[in-house]
Amino acid sequence: MDQGCIETVWRQESRRVLATLIRLLGDFDRAEEALNDAFLAATERWPRDGVPANPRAWLVSAGRFRAIDRMRRRSRFARIAGTLAVIEEGEMATAAEPIADDQLRLIFVCCHPELPPDAQVALTLRETCGLLTEEIAAAYLARPATIAQRIVRAKARIRELALPYEVPEPKQMLQRLDAVLRTVYLIFNEGYAASHGETAVRVDLCAEAIRLARLLRALLREPQSELEGLLALMLLNHARRNARTDPAGDIVLIADQDRSLWDRAAIAEGAHLAEAALRMRPLAGYAIEAAIAAAHATAPTAETTDWARIVGLYDLLAQADTSPVIALNRAVALAMRDGPEAGLGEIDALLAAGPLTGFRYAHAARADLLRRLGRRDAAREAYVAALELTQQGPERRFLERRLRALGSPPP
Numbered sequence: 108m109d110q111g112c113i114e115t116v117w118r119q120e121s122r123r124v125l126a127t128l129i130r131l132l133g134d135f136d137r138a139e140e141a142l143n144d145a146f147l148a149a150t151e152r153w154p155r156d157g158v159p160a161n162p163r164a165w166l167v168s169a170g171r172f173r174a175i176d177r178m179r180r181r182s183r184f185a186r187i188a189g190t191l192a193v194i195e196e197g198e199m200a201t202a203a204e205p206i207a208d209d210q211l212r213l214i215f216v217c218c219h220p221e222l223p224p225d226a227q228v229a230l231t232l233r234e235t236c237g238l239l240t241e242e243i244a245a246a247y248l249a250r251p252a253t254i255a256q257r258i259v260r261a262k263a264r265i266r267e268l269a270l271p272y273e274v275p276e277p278k279q280m281l282q283r284l285d286a287v288l289r290t291v292y293l294i295f296n297e298g299y300a301a302s303h304g305e306t307a308v309r310v311d312l313c314a315e316a317i318r319l320a321r322l323l324r325a326l327l328r329e330p331q332s333e334l335e336g337l338l339a340l341m342l343l344n345h346a347r348r349n350a351r352t353d354p355a356g357d358i359v360l361i362a363d364q365d366r367s368l369w370d371r372a373a374i375a376e377g378a379h380l381a382e383a384a385l386r387m388r389p390l391a392g393y394a395i396e397a398a399i400a401a402a403h404a405t406a407p408t409a410e411t412t413d414w415a416r417i418v419g420l421y422d423l424l425a426q427a428d429t430s431p432v433i434a435l436n437r438a439v440a441l442a443m444r445d446g447p448e449a450g451l452g453e454i455d456a457l458l459a460a461g462p463l464t465g466f467r468y469a470h471a472a473r474a475d476l477l478r479r480l481g482r483r484d485a486a487r488e489a490y491v492a493a494l495e496l497t498q499q500g501p502e503r504r505f506l507e508r509r510l511r512a513l514g515s516p517p518p
Protein backbone atom coordinates (compact mmCIF):
# COMPACT_ATOMS: atom_id res chain seq x y z
CA MET A 108 0.00 0.00 0.00
CA ASP A 109 1.43 3.43 -0.92
CA GLN A 110 1.07 6.83 0.74
CA GLY A 111 -1.38 7.87 -1.97
CA CYS A 112 -4.00 5.51 -0.53
CA ILE A 113 -3.93 7.24 2.86
CA GLU A 114 -4.00 10.65 1.18
CA THR A 115 -7.11 9.58 -0.76
CA VAL A 116 -8.81 8.42 2.44
CA TRP A 117 -7.89 11.75 4.05
CA ARG A 118 -9.54 13.68 1.23
CA GLN A 119 -12.65 11.52 1.22
CA GLU A 120 -13.18 10.78 4.90
CA SER A 121 -11.31 13.17 7.20
CA ARG A 122 -14.09 15.72 7.69
CA ARG A 123 -16.71 13.02 8.37
CA VAL A 124 -14.36 11.28 10.80
CA LEU A 125 -13.83 14.64 12.52
CA ALA A 126 -17.59 15.22 12.77
CA THR A 127 -18.04 11.89 14.55
CA LEU A 128 -15.10 12.49 16.86
CA ILE A 129 -16.56 15.87 17.85
CA ARG A 130 -19.79 14.10 18.80
CA LEU A 131 -17.98 11.41 20.77
CA LEU A 132 -15.44 13.64 22.50
CA GLY A 133 -17.57 16.74 22.93
CA ASP A 134 -14.79 19.17 22.02
CA PHE A 135 -13.55 20.55 18.68
CA ASP A 136 -9.88 20.85 19.61
CA ARG A 137 -9.74 17.43 21.26
CA ALA A 138 -11.41 15.91 18.18
CA GLU A 139 -8.92 17.55 15.79
CA GLU A 140 -6.07 16.16 17.89
CA ALA A 141 -7.68 12.72 17.75
CA LEU A 142 -8.15 12.97 13.98
CA ASN A 143 -4.46 13.63 13.46
CA ASP A 144 -3.56 10.79 15.83
CA ALA A 145 -5.84 8.42 13.92
CA PHE A 146 -4.21 9.16 10.57
CA LEU A 147 -0.76 8.88 12.12
CA ALA A 148 -1.77 5.42 13.36
CA ALA A 149 -3.02 4.58 9.87
CA THR A 150 0.35 5.46 8.31
CA GLU A 151 1.98 3.04 10.76
CA ARG A 152 -0.54 0.19 10.66
CA TRP A 153 -2.10 0.07 7.19
CA PRO A 154 1.11 -0.59 5.22
CA ARG A 155 1.69 -3.60 7.48
CA ASP A 156 -1.87 -4.87 8.09
CA GLY A 157 -3.66 -3.62 4.97
CA VAL A 158 -6.46 -1.09 4.59
CA PRO A 159 -9.44 -2.03 6.79
CA ALA A 160 -12.79 -2.90 5.22
CA ASN A 161 -14.34 0.24 6.75
CA PRO A 162 -11.56 2.87 6.89
CA ARG A 163 -13.84 5.54 8.35
CA ALA A 164 -14.96 3.41 11.30
CA TRP A 165 -11.35 2.29 11.89
CA LEU A 166 -10.17 5.90 12.00
CA VAL A 167 -12.96 6.96 14.36
CA SER A 168 -12.15 4.07 16.68
CA ALA A 169 -8.40 4.77 16.56
CA GLY A 170 -8.93 8.48 17.19
CA ARG A 171 -11.32 7.81 20.04
CA PHE A 172 -8.90 5.48 21.83
CA ARG A 173 -5.95 7.82 21.29
CA ALA A 174 -8.04 10.66 22.79
CA ILE A 175 -8.91 8.50 25.80
CA ASP A 176 -5.24 7.72 26.30
CA ARG A 177 -4.36 11.41 26.11
CA MET A 178 -7.04 12.34 28.63
CA ARG A 179 -5.94 9.62 31.02
CA ARG A 180 -2.42 11.00 30.99
CA ARG A 181 -3.50 14.53 31.78
CA SER A 182 -3.87 15.89 35.27
CA ARG A 183 -7.50 16.80 34.79
CA PHE A 184 -8.50 13.16 34.33
CA ALA A 185 -10.66 13.15 37.46
CA ARG A 186 -12.77 16.01 36.16
CA ILE A 187 -13.56 14.27 32.88
CA ALA A 188 -13.95 10.73 34.14
CA GLY A 189 -17.66 10.93 33.47
CA THR A 190 -17.01 11.97 29.90
CA LEU A 191 -14.69 9.01 29.44
CA ALA A 192 -17.31 6.63 30.72
CA VAL A 193 -19.78 7.87 28.14
CA ILE A 194 -17.21 7.71 25.35
CA GLU A 195 -16.18 4.17 26.21
CA GLU A 196 -19.77 2.99 26.00
CA GLY A 197 -19.80 3.78 22.26
CA GLU A 198 -19.27 0.76 20.05
CA MET A 199 -17.64 1.75 16.77
CA ALA A 200 -17.34 -1.65 15.08
CA THR A 201 -20.64 -1.21 13.26
CA ALA A 202 -20.72 2.59 13.21
CA ALA A 203 -21.44 3.23 9.53
CA GLU A 204 -24.95 4.66 9.97
CA PRO A 205 -24.34 6.85 13.06
CA ILE A 206 -21.27 8.28 11.34
CA ALA A 207 -23.30 9.11 8.24
CA ASP A 208 -25.42 11.69 10.11
CA ASP A 209 -22.62 13.35 12.07
CA GLN A 210 -21.72 15.75 9.30
CA LEU A 211 -25.26 17.14 9.44
CA ARG A 212 -25.10 17.36 13.23
CA LEU A 213 -21.86 19.29 12.93
CA ILE A 214 -23.41 21.76 10.50
CA PHE A 215 -26.35 22.42 12.86
CA VAL A 216 -23.87 23.10 15.68
CA CYS A 217 -21.83 25.46 13.48
CA CYS A 218 -25.04 27.22 12.41
CA HIS A 219 -26.53 27.59 15.88
CA PRO A 220 -28.22 31.01 16.31
CA GLU A 221 -26.11 31.63 19.44
CA LEU A 222 -23.09 32.02 17.15
CA PRO A 223 -22.54 35.21 15.08
CA PRO A 224 -23.21 34.68 11.35
CA ASP A 225 -19.62 35.45 10.34
CA ALA A 226 -18.37 32.93 12.90
CA GLN A 227 -20.82 30.34 11.57
CA VAL A 228 -19.31 30.65 8.09
CA ALA A 229 -15.69 30.55 9.27
CA LEU A 230 -16.25 27.61 11.62
CA THR A 231 -18.13 25.63 9.00
CA LEU A 232 -15.48 26.11 6.31
CA ARG A 233 -12.76 25.15 8.80
CA GLU A 234 -14.41 22.10 10.36
CA THR A 235 -16.63 20.80 7.54
CA CYS A 236 -14.49 21.59 4.48
CA GLY A 237 -11.09 21.47 6.16
CA LEU A 238 -9.95 24.82 4.75
CA LEU A 239 -6.96 26.50 6.35
CA THR A 240 -7.49 29.76 8.19
CA GLU A 241 -5.46 31.59 5.53
CA GLU A 242 -7.65 30.14 2.76
CA ILE A 243 -10.86 31.21 4.50
CA ALA A 244 -9.41 34.68 5.02
CA ALA A 245 -8.52 34.94 1.34
CA ALA A 246 -12.01 33.85 0.30
CA TYR A 247 -13.67 36.48 2.50
CA LEU A 248 -11.09 39.26 2.05
CA ALA A 249 -10.26 39.27 5.75
CA ARG A 250 -7.07 39.00 7.79
CA PRO A 251 -6.13 35.44 8.89
CA ALA A 252 -5.89 36.64 12.50
CA THR A 253 -9.48 37.90 12.31
CA ILE A 254 -10.73 34.57 10.97
CA ALA A 255 -8.75 32.66 13.59
CA GLN A 256 -10.31 34.76 16.36
CA ARG A 257 -13.81 34.08 15.01
CA ILE A 258 -13.17 30.34 14.99
CA VAL A 259 -11.66 30.28 18.49
CA ARG A 260 -14.52 32.36 19.90
CA ALA A 261 -17.14 30.21 18.20
CA LYS A 262 -15.64 27.03 19.67
CA ALA A 263 -15.47 28.64 23.10
CA ARG A 264 -19.11 29.72 22.80
CA ILE A 265 -20.15 26.18 21.90
CA ARG A 266 -18.33 24.85 24.98
CA GLU A 267 -19.63 27.61 27.24
CA LEU A 268 -23.28 27.04 26.30
CA ALA A 269 -22.89 23.26 25.92
CA LEU A 270 -24.75 23.50 22.62
CA PRO A 271 -26.32 20.14 21.75
CA TYR A 272 -24.61 18.15 19.03
CA GLU A 273 -27.82 17.09 17.33
CA VAL A 274 -30.18 17.59 14.43
CA PRO A 275 -33.15 19.44 15.95
CA GLU A 276 -36.79 18.51 15.58
CA PRO A 277 -38.45 19.60 12.29
CA LYS A 278 -40.02 22.76 13.82
CA GLN A 279 -36.68 24.00 15.22
CA MET A 280 -34.95 22.82 12.06
CA LEU A 281 -37.03 25.19 9.95
CA GLN A 282 -35.96 28.12 12.14
CA ARG A 283 -32.31 27.39 11.33
CA LEU A 284 -32.81 26.14 7.79
CA ASP A 285 -31.54 29.28 6.02
CA ALA A 286 -28.20 29.16 7.82
CA VAL A 287 -27.85 25.41 7.27
CA LEU A 288 -28.65 25.68 3.56
CA ARG A 289 -26.15 28.50 3.20
CA THR A 290 -23.59 26.25 4.83
CA VAL A 291 -24.40 23.28 2.59
CA TYR A 292 -24.05 25.56 -0.43
CA LEU A 293 -20.66 26.77 0.85
CA ILE A 294 -19.52 23.15 0.99
CA PHE A 295 -20.78 22.58 -2.55
CA ASN A 296 -19.12 25.73 -3.88
CA GLU A 297 -15.76 24.78 -2.39
CA GLY A 298 -16.10 21.50 -4.28
CA TYR A 299 -17.45 23.05 -7.48
CA ALA A 300 -14.68 25.67 -7.68
CA ALA A 301 -11.96 24.73 -5.20
CA SER A 302 -10.31 27.79 -3.70
CA HIS A 303 -6.81 26.30 -3.71
CA GLY A 304 -4.71 23.35 -4.75
CA GLU A 305 -4.20 21.54 -8.03
CA THR A 306 -7.73 20.18 -8.47
CA ALA A 307 -10.35 22.39 -10.09
CA VAL A 308 -13.29 20.26 -8.93
CA ARG A 309 -13.55 18.42 -5.62
CA VAL A 310 -16.16 15.82 -6.42
CA ASP A 311 -16.17 14.53 -2.83
CA LEU A 312 -17.36 17.87 -1.42
CA CYS A 313 -20.01 18.31 -4.12
CA ALA A 314 -21.34 14.80 -3.51
CA GLU A 315 -21.34 15.37 0.27
CA ALA A 316 -23.33 18.60 -0.07
CA ILE A 317 -25.89 16.85 -2.27
CA ARG A 318 -26.09 13.96 0.20
CA LEU A 319 -26.72 16.37 3.08
CA ALA A 320 -29.43 18.18 1.11
CA ARG A 321 -31.17 14.88 0.38
CA LEU A 322 -30.94 13.93 4.06
CA LEU A 323 -32.47 17.27 5.09
CA ARG A 324 -35.23 16.76 2.56
CA ALA A 325 -36.04 13.35 4.06
CA LEU A 326 -36.09 14.78 7.60
CA LEU A 327 -38.50 17.64 6.86
CA ARG A 328 -42.19 16.84 6.76
CA GLU A 329 -43.10 19.16 3.87
CA PRO A 330 -41.21 20.41 0.78
CA GLN A 331 -39.41 23.72 1.31
CA SER A 332 -38.80 25.97 -1.68
CA GLU A 333 -35.28 26.91 -0.53
CA LEU A 334 -34.23 23.31 -0.06
CA GLU A 335 -35.85 22.08 -3.27
CA GLY A 336 -34.18 24.90 -5.17
CA LEU A 337 -30.78 24.33 -3.62
CA LEU A 338 -30.84 20.59 -4.31
CA ALA A 339 -31.87 21.29 -7.91
CA LEU A 340 -29.11 23.89 -8.32
CA MET A 341 -26.42 21.54 -7.01
CA LEU A 342 -27.60 18.60 -9.12
CA LEU A 343 -27.65 20.69 -12.30
CA ASN A 344 -24.20 22.17 -11.75
CA HIS A 345 -22.63 18.90 -10.59
CA ALA A 346 -24.07 17.14 -13.65
CA ARG A 347 -21.33 18.81 -15.74
CA ARG A 348 -18.44 17.56 -13.57
CA ASN A 349 -17.00 15.12 -16.14
CA ALA A 350 -16.73 17.81 -18.81
CA ARG A 351 -15.45 20.72 -16.74
CA THR A 352 -11.81 19.68 -16.96
CA ASP A 353 -9.73 17.99 -19.63
CA PRO A 354 -7.62 14.83 -19.10
CA ALA A 355 -4.76 17.01 -17.81
CA GLY A 356 -7.03 18.56 -15.19
CA ASP A 357 -7.24 21.94 -16.92
CA ILE A 358 -10.45 23.97 -16.99
CA VAL A 359 -12.86 23.69 -19.94
CA LEU A 360 -15.38 26.53 -20.21
CA ILE A 361 -19.05 25.61 -20.55
CA ALA A 362 -19.18 26.78 -24.16
CA ASP A 363 -16.42 24.32 -25.05
CA GLN A 364 -17.55 21.35 -22.97
CA ASP A 365 -18.47 17.98 -24.50
CA ARG A 366 -22.15 17.84 -23.55
CA SER A 367 -22.29 14.11 -24.14
CA LEU A 368 -20.30 13.80 -20.89
CA TRP A 369 -22.97 15.58 -18.86
CA ASP A 370 -24.99 13.47 -16.42
CA ARG A 371 -28.41 13.46 -18.09
CA ALA A 372 -30.15 11.70 -15.18
CA ALA A 373 -28.98 14.39 -12.77
CA ILE A 374 -30.04 17.10 -15.23
CA ALA A 375 -33.51 15.57 -15.58
CA GLU A 376 -33.92 15.36 -11.80
CA GLY A 377 -32.55 18.83 -11.24
CA ALA A 378 -34.69 20.41 -13.95
CA HIS A 379 -37.82 18.77 -12.51
CA LEU A 380 -37.00 20.01 -9.00
CA ALA A 381 -36.17 23.49 -10.33
CA GLU A 382 -39.49 23.76 -12.14
CA ALA A 383 -41.38 22.68 -9.03
CA ALA A 384 -39.41 25.05 -6.77
CA LEU A 385 -40.07 27.97 -9.12
CA ARG A 386 -43.82 27.44 -8.64
CA MET A 387 -43.62 27.37 -4.84
CA ARG A 388 -44.35 30.40 -2.68
CA PRO A 389 -42.64 32.29 -1.26
CA LEU A 390 -40.26 32.19 -4.20
CA ALA A 391 -36.76 31.30 -3.03
CA GLY A 392 -33.51 32.68 -4.44
CA TYR A 393 -32.13 29.16 -4.78
CA ALA A 394 -35.12 28.28 -6.97
CA ILE A 395 -34.29 31.14 -9.35
CA GLU A 396 -30.63 30.15 -9.44
CA ALA A 397 -31.70 26.58 -10.18
CA ALA A 398 -33.84 27.81 -13.07
CA ILE A 399 -30.78 29.63 -14.45
CA ALA A 400 -28.71 26.45 -14.13
CA ALA A 401 -31.48 24.49 -15.87
CA ALA A 402 -31.42 26.92 -18.80
CA HIS A 403 -27.72 26.16 -19.25
CA ALA A 404 -27.98 22.41 -18.67
CA THR A 405 -30.93 21.77 -20.98
CA ALA A 406 -29.60 23.79 -23.94
CA PRO A 407 -28.56 21.31 -26.69
CA THR A 408 -25.59 23.51 -27.63
CA ALA A 409 -23.86 26.60 -26.29
CA GLU A 410 -25.24 28.59 -29.24
CA THR A 411 -28.86 27.71 -28.39
CA THR A 412 -28.59 28.88 -24.75
CA ASP A 413 -31.56 31.13 -23.97
CA TRP A 414 -29.66 34.16 -22.74
CA ALA A 415 -32.77 36.35 -22.76
CA ARG A 416 -34.42 34.01 -20.26
CA ILE A 417 -31.26 33.88 -18.15
CA VAL A 418 -31.00 37.68 -17.97
CA GLY A 419 -34.68 37.85 -17.05
CA LEU A 420 -34.14 35.34 -14.25
CA TYR A 421 -31.16 37.32 -12.98
CA ASP A 422 -33.34 40.45 -12.97
CA LEU A 423 -35.82 38.55 -10.80
CA LEU A 424 -33.06 37.23 -8.55
CA ALA A 425 -31.58 40.71 -8.08
CA GLN A 426 -34.86 41.83 -6.52
CA ALA A 427 -34.39 39.28 -3.72
CA ASP A 428 -30.59 39.22 -3.49
CA THR A 429 -28.52 42.37 -3.82
CA SER A 430 -25.23 40.47 -3.65
CA PRO A 431 -22.58 41.99 -5.93
CA VAL A 432 -21.71 38.45 -7.07
CA ILE A 433 -25.26 38.03 -8.39
CA ALA A 434 -24.87 41.39 -10.15
CA LEU A 435 -21.59 40.17 -11.67
CA ASN A 436 -23.20 37.00 -12.99
CA ARG A 437 -26.03 39.08 -14.46
CA ALA A 438 -23.48 41.32 -16.19
CA VAL A 439 -21.85 38.29 -17.81
CA ALA A 440 -25.25 37.07 -19.01
CA LEU A 441 -26.05 40.56 -20.29
CA ALA A 442 -22.81 40.50 -22.31
CA MET A 443 -23.89 37.22 -23.89
CA ARG A 444 -27.29 38.65 -24.79
CA ASP A 445 -26.43 42.23 -25.79
CA GLY A 446 -22.69 42.14 -26.52
CA PRO A 447 -19.51 42.56 -24.46
CA GLU A 448 -19.74 46.35 -24.24
CA ALA A 449 -23.01 46.14 -22.29
CA GLY A 450 -21.60 43.69 -19.79
CA LEU A 451 -18.31 45.55 -19.43
CA GLY A 452 -20.06 48.72 -18.31
CA GLU A 453 -21.86 46.79 -15.57
CA ILE A 454 -18.66 45.10 -14.35
CA ASP A 455 -16.72 48.38 -14.33
CA ALA A 456 -19.43 49.92 -12.16
CA LEU A 457 -19.33 46.98 -9.76
CA LEU A 458 -15.55 47.15 -9.42
CA ALA A 459 -15.69 50.91 -8.90
CA ALA A 460 -18.18 50.36 -6.06
CA GLY A 461 -15.53 48.42 -4.14
CA PRO A 462 -16.80 45.06 -2.80
CA LEU A 463 -15.51 43.01 -5.76
CA THR A 464 -12.04 44.51 -6.09
CA GLY A 465 -10.52 41.44 -4.41
CA PHE A 466 -12.75 38.92 -6.19
CA ARG A 467 -10.76 37.07 -8.84
CA TYR A 468 -13.77 36.17 -10.98
CA ALA A 469 -14.72 39.83 -11.42
CA HIS A 470 -11.33 40.64 -12.93
CA ALA A 471 -11.35 37.45 -15.03
CA ALA A 472 -14.82 38.27 -16.41
CA ARG A 473 -13.74 41.82 -17.20
CA ALA A 474 -10.60 40.55 -18.91
CA ASP A 475 -12.63 38.21 -21.12
CA LEU A 476 -14.96 40.99 -22.26
CA LEU A 477 -12.02 43.29 -23.00
CA ARG A 478 -10.39 40.47 -24.98
CA ARG A 479 -13.57 39.99 -27.01
CA LEU A 480 -13.64 43.75 -27.72
CA GLY A 481 -10.05 43.63 -28.99
CA ARG A 482 -8.73 45.87 -26.19
CA ARG A 483 -5.62 43.77 -25.68
CA ASP A 484 -3.61 45.99 -23.30
CA ALA A 485 -6.55 46.46 -20.93
CA ALA A 486 -7.34 42.75 -21.16
CA ARG A 487 -3.76 41.88 -20.17
CA GLU A 488 -3.97 44.13 -17.10
CA ALA A 489 -7.26 42.54 -16.05
CA TYR A 490 -5.93 39.00 -16.53
CA VAL A 491 -2.86 39.86 -14.42
CA ALA A 492 -5.14 41.27 -11.70
CA ALA A 493 -7.16 38.04 -11.70
CA LEU A 494 -4.00 35.92 -11.67
CA GLU A 495 -2.64 37.76 -8.63
CA LEU A 496 -5.80 36.83 -6.71
CA THR A 497 -5.89 33.18 -7.79
CA GLN A 498 -4.42 30.35 -5.71
CA GLN A 499 -5.91 27.35 -7.51
CA GLY A 500 -3.56 25.64 -9.97
CA PRO A 501 -5.96 24.92 -12.87
CA GLU A 502 -7.40 28.45 -12.73
CA ARG A 503 -3.91 29.94 -12.77
CA ARG A 504 -2.96 27.86 -15.81
CA PHE A 505 -6.15 28.96 -17.59
CA LEU A 506 -5.38 32.64 -16.98
CA GLU A 507 -1.76 32.14 -18.02
CA ARG A 508 -2.90 30.60 -21.31
CA ARG A 509 -5.13 33.61 -21.92
CA LEU A 510 -2.21 35.92 -21.31
CA ARG A 511 0.04 34.00 -23.68
CA ALA A 512 -2.70 34.09 -26.32
CA LEU A 513 -2.56 37.87 -26.04
CA GLY A 514 1.18 37.76 -26.67
CA SER A 515 2.07 38.50 -23.07
CA PRO A 516 3.98 36.00 -20.87
CA PRO A 517 2.54 35.49 -17.38
CA PRO A 518 4.22 37.58 -14.66
